[in-house]
Amino acid sequence: QSVLTQAPSVSGTPGQRVTISCSGSNSNIGSNYVYWYQQLPGSAPKLLIQRKNQRPSGVPDRFSASKSGTSGSLAISGLRSEDEADYFCSTWDDSLNGPVFGGGTKLTVL
Amino acid sequence: QVQLVQSGAEVKKPGASVDVSCKASGYSFTAYYIHWVRQAPGKGLEWMGWIDPHSGVANYAQKFQGRVSMTRDTSVNTAYVELTRLTSDDTAVYFCARDGPTSRPYYYNAMDVWGQGTSVSVSS
Numbered sequence: 001q002s003v004l005t006q007a008p009s010v011s012g013t014p015g016q017r018v019t020i021s022c023s024g025s026n027s028n029i030g031s032n033y034v035y036w037y038q039q040l041p042g043s044a045p046k047l048l049i050q051r052k053n054q055r056p057s058g059v060p061d062r063f064s065a066s067k068s069g070t071s072g073s074l075a076i077s078g079l080r081s082e083d084e085a086d087y088f089c090s091t092w093d094d095s096l097n098g099p100v101f102g103g104g105t106k107l108t109v110l
Numbered sequence: 111q112v113q114l115v116q117s118g119a120e121v122k123k124p125g126a127s128v129d130v131s132c133k134a135s136g137y138s139f140t141a142y143y144i145h146w147v148r149q150a151p152g153k154g155l156e157w158m159g160w161i162d163p164h165s166g167v168a169n170y171a172q173k174f175q176g177r178v179s180m181t182r183d184t185s186v187n188t189a190y191v192e193l194t195r196l197t198s199d200d201t202a203v204y205f206c207a208r209d210g211p212t213s214r215p216y217y218y219n220a221m222d223v224w225g226q227g228t229s230v231s232v233s234s
Contacts, residue, residue, distance in 0.1 A: 002154050035220040037155075044205055044224040045155065056222060088155055092218040098171050099145070099218050101155040 003028060004089055004102035011108040017077040020105045022089030024070050028100055032092040034072035036065055039086040039104070048087070049074065076107070084109045112136035114144075114206050114225035121231045127194040130228045132206030139187035140164040143209040145221055146180060146191045148202040156202075161189055164212040196232045203227040 005023040012018040022034065036049035047056050049065040062078045072089055089102040117131040132144065146158040159170035161180040168180040179192045189206060205227050210219030 032218070033220075037221075044227050045207075045221070046224070047220055047222045050220045050222070090155070090220075096172070098159075098169075099157045099221075101157070103154040 002103040003093060003096070003100035004091070006087075006089060006102035006105045008103070009106045009108065011110055012076075012079045013110050014079055014081065016079045017075060018079060018107065020074045020076075020087050020089075020107070022072045022074075022102050024072075024091065024100075026070060027095040028070075028091045028093040029067065029072055030070040031094060034065065034067050035090045036063075036072075036074045037088045037090060039088065041085070045088065079109055081109050083107060112208075112223050114208065114223055116204075116206060116225040116228045119229040119231070121233070122196050124197055124232060124234055126196050126232075127192060128196060128200075128230050129190060129192045130204050130206075130230070132189045132191075132225050134163075134187045134189070134208075137208075139182075140184055141212055143212055143216060144180075144182070144189045145207045145209055146178075146204060147207055147221070148204045149227075150199075150202040153202075158191065158204075160209065160216065162212050162216070163189060169216070193230075196230075198232050201230065201232045203229050 033051040037045040038048045039045045053065040064075045086104045088104045093100045115133045120128050140163045143160050145160045148156050161168040163182045182189045206225040207221035208223040
C-alpha cells in the first residue's frame, strides 16, 4: 500500500483537460515539494514536474501542477494519444526519512 | 548525452543474492546522488535507498535495512545495488535514478535521469 493516494485510473478524449490527484499528509505533501513522473508502457519513469511546479526542459506546457495543503494535482490539457501512460506523484516524507510515491494513475485516451 | 545504463536481466532462486549495476555517462558521476527504486509487476514505485557517489555514504529505506547494500566504483562511474536473501516478493524491475548535487547535504530534488531498468525474477 502506497503512502500517497492516487485514483487507479482516469480517462479523457483527445483535446480534453484531465486532472490527476495525489493525497498525502502533513509529514509528506504538506511540508515538501510534489514531483510528478510519467511512465509510458514498458519504459522507465520520466520526470514531468520538478520543484516549484516547474517543467524540465522538453516537457510541454500542456502539463501543469499545483498543490494545496496535503494534496497535489497534475493537469494535462489538450490531451493527446501519446499522453496515455501511468502517472506517479512523489514527495519526501519527513517521518519515513525518504522519498515516497503514489500508487500511480493510469491515463487512458479514448 | 546524460544517461544511466543498467546491467541485464537476472533470474535467481529464493535465498540467493542479486547484484545490479548502473553505469553513468555524460556527466560527473560523483556530482549527483543516485537512488535505487523498484517496481513489482503491475505495481507502483518503491524507494530502496540512495548513495552519494562522492563519499560512498548510503542511506537505506527501513524495509530493506540489513538486506541491501549500495556501493559505487568511481573508476568506472558505476553504482551497484546488492539485495540478499531473495524471496518471490523481490521479483521486480529495479531502476537507478539520478537526484540532486552531492555538493549539498542530501535533499530530494526529484529523480531527473533514470536507467532503463533491470528485471529480477525470483523463482524456485
